Amino acid sequence: MQIRRIESGARMSQAVVANGCAYLAGQVATDPSADVEGQTRQVLGEIDRLLALVGTSKDRILSATIYLADVSTFGQMNRAWEAWVPADAKPARATVEAKLVAPEYKVEIQVVALV
Amino acid sequence: MQIRRIESGARMSQAVVANGCAYLAGQVATDPSADVEGQTRQVLGEIDRLLALVGTSKDRILSATIYLADVSTFGQMNRAWEAWVPADAKPARATVEAKLVAPEYKVEIQVVALV
Amino acid sequence: MQIRRIESGARMSQAVVANGCAYLAGQVATDPSADVEGQTRQVLGEIDRLLALVGTSKDRILSATIYLADVSTFGQMNRAWEAWVPADAKPARATVEAKLVAPEYKVEIQVVALV
Numbered sequence: 001m002q003i004r005r006i007e008s009g010a011r012m013s014q015a016v017v018a019n020g021c022a023y024l025a026g027q028v029a030t031d032p033s034a035d036v037e038g039q040t041r042q043v044l045g046e047i048d049r050l051l052a053l054v055g056t057s058k059d060r061i062l063s064a065t066i067y068l069a070d071v072s073t074f075g076q077m078n079r080a081w082e083a084w085v086p087a088d089a090k091p092a093r094a095t096v097e098a099k100l101v102a103p104e105y106k107v108e109i110q111v112v113a114l115v
Numbered sequence: 116m117q118i119r120r121i122e123s124g125a126r127m128s129q130a131v132v133a134n135g136c137a138y139l140a141g142q143v144a145t146d147p148s149a150d151v152e153g154q155t156r157q158v159l160g161e162i163d164r165l166l167a168l169v170g171t172s173k174d175r176i177l178s179a180t181i182y183l184a185d186v187s188t189f190g191q192m193n194r195a196w197e198a199w200v201p202a203d204a205k206p207a208r209a210t211v212e213a214k215l216v217a218p219e220y221k222v223e224i225q226v227v228a229l230v
Numbered sequence: 231m232q233i234r235r236i237e238s239g240a241r242m243s244q245a246v247v248a249n250g251c252a253y254l255a256g257q258v259a260t261d262p263s264a265d266v267e268g269q270t271r272q273v274l275g276e277i278d279r280l281l282a283l284v285g286t287s288k289d290r291i292l293s294a295t296i297y298l299a300d301v302s303t304f305g306q307m308n309r310a311w312e313a314w315v316p317a318d319a320k321p322a323r324a325t326v327e328a329k330l331v332a333p334e335y336k337v338e339i340q341v342v343a344l345v
Binding site (some may be wrong): 019020021044049060063064065071078081082084086088089090091093094095096097098112114 | 118120124125126127128129130131133136138139141180182196204205208213214215216225227
Binding site for chain 3 (some may be wrong): 135211
C-alpha cells in the first residue's frame with residue numbers, strides 16, 4: 001500500500017497519509033512571540049493548511065492531542081479552539097501539560113484525520 | 116466515508132468512529148476525590164461505557180496512552196489496570212507523567228480501539 | 231476482524247496489529263545506563279525488531295511520539311534519530327518532555343506503522 005509524505009525535512013514529514021488516514025506532525029506556532037491564544041490560532045491555521053494539502057479538512061479530524069507548556073493557559077487555548085472547531089464535527093481530544101522543544105512554544109497540537 | 120461522533124460537547128466528542136477504528140477522548144475520573152487506583156477504575160469504566168456505545172469492547176483496544184499526574188503512582192494505576200485488562204487481549208501502551216487539566220485529576224487514559 | 235498481538239505481558243502487548251496498522255508500545259532503553267543518544271539508538275533498535283516481527287519496517291512508520299525526560303537533550307536524541315530515519319520515508323513526529331516510569335529512562339518512543 002502506498003504512503004504519501006508531505007513536506008519532508010531532515011527529521012520528519014509534516015503529514016503522512018496511508019490507509020485512509022492523515023497523520024500530522026505536532027504543529028507549533030509560526031510566530032512564537034504570540035500569546036497562547038494567538039499561538040493556538042497559528043497552530044490551527046497550520047493544521048488547516050496541511051489538511052488541505054492532503055485533500056481533507058478540519059471536518060474530518062478524528063483525534064487531537066494538545067500539549068500545553070503551562071496547563072493554566074487551558075482557557076486561552078480553548079478560546080482559539082472553540083472559535084475554530086466545527087460545530088458538527090468535534091474530534092476526540094486529550095490535553096496535557098508538557099514542556100515543548102523550545103521555551104517560546106506554548107502549545108503544540110497533533111491530529112489524525114480521515115482523508 | 117462516514118464519521119460517527121458520540122457525546123459531542125463544546126470542545127470535543129467523547130468518541131469518534133471512522134475507518135474501522137474508534138478514537139476516544141482522554142478519559143478522567145468521574146469522582147476525582149478518589150485515589151489513583153480508584154480514579155483509574157473510574158476511567159476504565161468510562162472507557163468500557165464509550166466502547167459499548169460504539170459497538171466494541173476492551174477486547175479490541177489497540178493502543179492506550181496513560182498520563183499520570185505523578186509517575187510515582189504507577190503501581191497504583193497498574194493495580195486497577197491489571198484487574199481490568201483482558202488476559203488475552205492486551206493493548207500496546209505508553210505511560211508518562213504529565214500535569215492534567217485540573218489538579219484533582221490524577222490519571223487520564225486515551226485509547227484507540229477496533230470497532 | 232482479526233487482531234494480532236505480539237509479546238504480550240502482564241500489562242500490555244509490545245505490538246498490536248489490526249486494520250492494516252501496527253501500534254507499538256512505547257519503547258524504552260534495554261540498557262538504561264547509556265546516555266540519551268545511546269538510549270535512543272537502543273529504542274530505535276527495539277522498534278526495528280518489533281516492526282520486523284509484524285512484517286513491516288521503519289520505511290512504513292506513519293507517526294512517532296517521542297517523550298524526553300529532559301527536553302534539553304533534544305539534540306542528542308535527534309543525532310540518533312537522524313542516523314536511523316530513512317531519507318525517503320520520514321514519519322510525522324511530535325516530541326515533548328515528560329517524566330518516564332523510571333528515572334533511568336531518558337527517552338521513550340511510540341510509533342504507528344503501516345503493515
